[in-house]
Amino acid sequence: MRADSVEASSYFVTRNWYVGAMSSELGDKPLGRMICGRRIAFFRDPDGRAQAVAATCPHRGADLARGRVVGDSVECPFHGLRFNGSGVCTRIPSQDAEAPIPRALRVASYAVIEKAGFVWIWPEPNDAPTCEPELPEFLSYGAPWRLTCLPSGSLSAGSYLNAMENALDDAHLAFVHQATVPGASERVAPFKITTDTDRRGYGGVAEMASVVAESPAVADVATGSSVMDLLGRFAMENLKPTHKAYSYRLSGLVCITTTDASGPRDHTFAFFTPSDADHTYLFGGVARNHSLNPVADWLFKRYMPALTAEDSKILGELVPEAQGPGGLPNPFVIRADRQSFPFRRLYADALAAEGKTAPWALEGSAASDG
Numbered sequence: 001m002r003a004d005s006v007e008a009s010s011y012f013v014t015r016n017w018y019v020g021a022m023s024s025e026l027g028d029k030p031l032g033r034m035i036c037g038r039r040i041a042f043f044r045d046p047d048g049r050a051q052a053v054a055a056t057c058p059h060r061g062a063d064l065a066r067g068r069v070v071g072d073s074v075e076c077p078f079h080g081l082r083f084n085g086s087g088v089c090t091r092i093p094s095q096d097a098e099a100p101i102p103r104a105l106r107v108a109s110y111a112v113i114e115k116a117g118f119v120w121i122w123p124e125p126n127d128a129p130t131c132e133p134e135l136p137e138f139l140s141y142g143a144p145w146r147l148t149c150l151p152s153g154s155l156s157a158g159s160y161l162n163a164m165e166n167a168l169d170d171a172h173l174a175f176v177h178q179a180t181v182p183g184a185s186e187r188v189a190p191f192k193i194t195t196d197t198d199r200r201g202y203g204g205v206a207e208m209a210s211v212v213a214e215s216p217a218v219a220d221v222a223t224g225s226s227v228m229d230l231l232g233r234f235a236m237e238n239l240k241p242t243h244k245a246y247s248y249r250l251s252g253l254v255c256i257t258t259t260d261a262s263g264p265r266d267h268t269f270a271f272f273t274p275s276d277a278d279h280t281y282l283f284g285g286v287a288r289n290h291s292l293n294p295v296a297d298w299l300f301k302r303y304m305p306a307l308t309a310e311d312s313k314i315l316g317e318l319v320p321e322a323q324g325p326g327g328l329p330n331p332f333v334i335r336a337d338r339q340s341f342p343f344r345r346l347y348a349d350a351l352a353a354e355g356k357t358a359p360w361a362l363e364g365s366a367a368s369d370g
């Protein structure tokens with residue numbers, strides 16, 4: 001399904017900052033992304049500022065993201081109409097340059113902020129943001145921390161709900177990630193869940209002794225190739241984690257923090273951004289104070305896509321009725337879901353604040369497994 005515009009945006013929180021692109025993805029060409037069911041064209045103006053406008057040309061519906069950037073505008077590939085970052089039409093090449101351009105000929109524009117290597121978008125058209133993007137502190141840590149990000153966002157199968165809950169779900173590791181998290185425990189230890197005071201996120205922590213004995217960032221980077229195994233052993237320091245904590249924020253951030261006796265050692269994170277009803281973007285990275293070498297960077301850039309490809313495969317192969325924006329209607333909730341299920345409650349509250357109804361049954365589901 002490639003649901004579009006108004007209908008799809010009704011089940012996403014849209015008055016919110018999401019990562020729309022990595023800074024490095026915005027060069028001299030427009031970049032097309034479907035975000036919260038809205039087709040967006042990102043581009044850079046001559047001052048280097050990131051801009052975002054609705055990508056559907058109001059003339060005959062060509063995709064502006066397939067056009068080119070000319071001066072402060074993006075040019076439609078069909079008849080050459082140009083629109084600037086405010087969405088105003090700046091040129092109709094088929095008429096005299098002096099002829100007036102109708103004021104109603106415009107596209108929606110979106111607020112964009114570029115920070116810490118990420119391009120954030122407020123995917124509500126022609127709207128004034130009410131806050132700044134939330135940047136986790138670890139994005140700006142100095143030495144001895146090292147930040148490695150995947151160079152671009154990747155579009156994966158899975159509704160935003162399914163993708164987020166999957167990222168917070170340890171019970172699938174032993175089954176879905178046998179190649180990338182070898183030896184993961186089937187058992188999931190109880191997490192103590194704490195809701196953030198602003199009710200825009202929550203987190204949990206588990207003692208490593210009683211749970212999965214590895215974290216994705218520090219696991220033996222085995223991807224089935226002995227060369228990779230050798231490189232992994234060479235490049236990755238062998239940590240002895242004592243705690244594993246995760247946190248989730250409405251910004252789409254899911255972060256897993258590994259701590260050993262000396263304190264926090266790495267924050268493995270992904271920003272998830274809703275695309276359409278059953279696809280989600282992922283922008284991943286790791287901030288760490290160990291394995292500070294370029295080989296570890298290279299391995300991480302191979303490892304995280306391999307891990308997330310396994311998630312995309314299982315989520316894309318769910319039965320059709322489970323793939324919609326609300327996941328399986330009335331899912332049976334087991335004990336291990338206590339880690340991921342609080343996501344629904346906060347997300348439903350955020351939707352309600354925008355006058356939207358969560359596309360899933362919540363109370364009925366909670367009846368499963370006390």
Ligand code: FES
Binds near residue numbers: 057059076080081
């Ligand atoms: S469709 Fe865009 S200019 Fe005609």
Ligand SMILES: [Fe+2]
Binds near residue numbers: 166167177307310311
């Ligand atoms: Fe996974």
